[in-house]
Amino acid sequence: MTDNKTIIRFENVTKKYDNDTVLNGVSFEIERGKFYTLLGPSGCGKTTILRLIAGFIEPSEGTISFNGKIINDVPADKRQVNTVFQDYALFPHLNVFENIAFGLRIKKMKNAAIAEKVMEALRFVNLNGYENREISEMSGGQRQRVAIARAIVNEPEILLLDEPLSALDLKLRTEMQYELRELQRRLGITFIFVTHDQEEALAMSDEIFVLNQGEIQQSGTPTDIYDEPINRFVADFIGESNIVPGRMIQDFQAEFAGKRFECVDQGFSPNEPVEIMIRPEDLEITSTELGDLLIKVDSQLFRGVHYEISGYDEAGNEWLVHSTKKAIVGESIGLRFDPEAIHVMRFGETEEEFDRRLEAYAGHEPDSSVPTPTVGGARND
Ligand SMILES: Nc1ncnc2c1ncn2[C@@H]1O[C@H](COP(=O)(O)OP(=O)(O)OP(=O)(O)O)[C@@H](O)[C@H]1O
Ligand SMILES: [Mg+2]
16 A cells, blocks of 8 residues: 555556566565665666656556556656756757756746746855856766756655766765765655666765665665665675685574584574674674684785785685774684574565565464574665
8 A cells, every 4th residue: 555655656667678677576565755865876767766766768568656546647847857867868959947947847837937947056056156157067966966956946845866966076975975965855755766886876875775686686775775685695795804605504594614603593494504694893803712713814005094814614614704803814814693693584585575585484383482583694774
């Protein structure tokens, strides 16, 4: 059921071009007034989702609802949605004022009202005084702000932003990240932002959808996704991680690197092969006697705040460690970690499959002697 917080809802949306499936049964909900990010590698379907929301293309299967009404057939110009394109798509022959006024002129708004709205939009993006400039006289960051002003002047309920920062240099990009986030808070409208930069997604979003090959792998807050990645793809794509093969002996007991460890995961078949993920910052360097694992240090880099140490255990797995302690290349060290640092992932499992497995497992007898653990190594919510 769609409640009144939900502004956009995708139900089993598939998009095909001839026989090429570029989105495969995607379902999600977007709540009003939040900052969402679609994150994923090139070609995974991010722009396709934006185009479906904007109404530039129609789904091959499934439904898209806006405020509880199905809008599959509603044309783009009848939707309360505006898009900021990656290349901004500004009109080079119009000045800043006329670029922003464009949509309002199409709506046949009166000149005085247009001027008022354009000036307000310019103030919003900190470009007051620039209204008579030509687009060719504006910097990349300023053009980007003109593109945003042109979109918000129409007072959309949703603003779609397709990699709007990718053309900017690092410093300007970081500044614009703050500005965009601030702007979203001030306007209170829903932003759907596309990027393939994981740090940008973590820094800006209320909620992130991680996509790969036309499917949502996982959705959640930045901390959910960083702390509890659902599979190797998400763990690899977001942050640095150690991923080694292992198996679940039974609930709360995993085996990897030739040893058994207590963990907080359950819901796997006995002896099921799994992937074990531990973040480099969750590994603590200790003596060889006290270590849960032993590694022979292979390389060490000083990264400012921490050392980045890598080495191999006896089973031949490589481990990356972030530590403020130094190690010596060629020597053996012990690594210690908590049961909570171990994340158990089923091969290639997506969030939907995880949820289904969790539901099936909930019907199963719970073991009340153990404190509420995470099932299957995913989210703690
Ligand atoms: N009109 C089209 N006809 C055929 N295939 C298309 C069409 N538009 C997009 N595709 C394909 O759909 C897939 C997803 O494209 P999409 O533009 O959504 O990717 P993206 O995630 O935005 O990638 P990028 O980060 O490179 O912009 C790609 O494989 C692309 O080639
Ligand atoms: Mg794209």
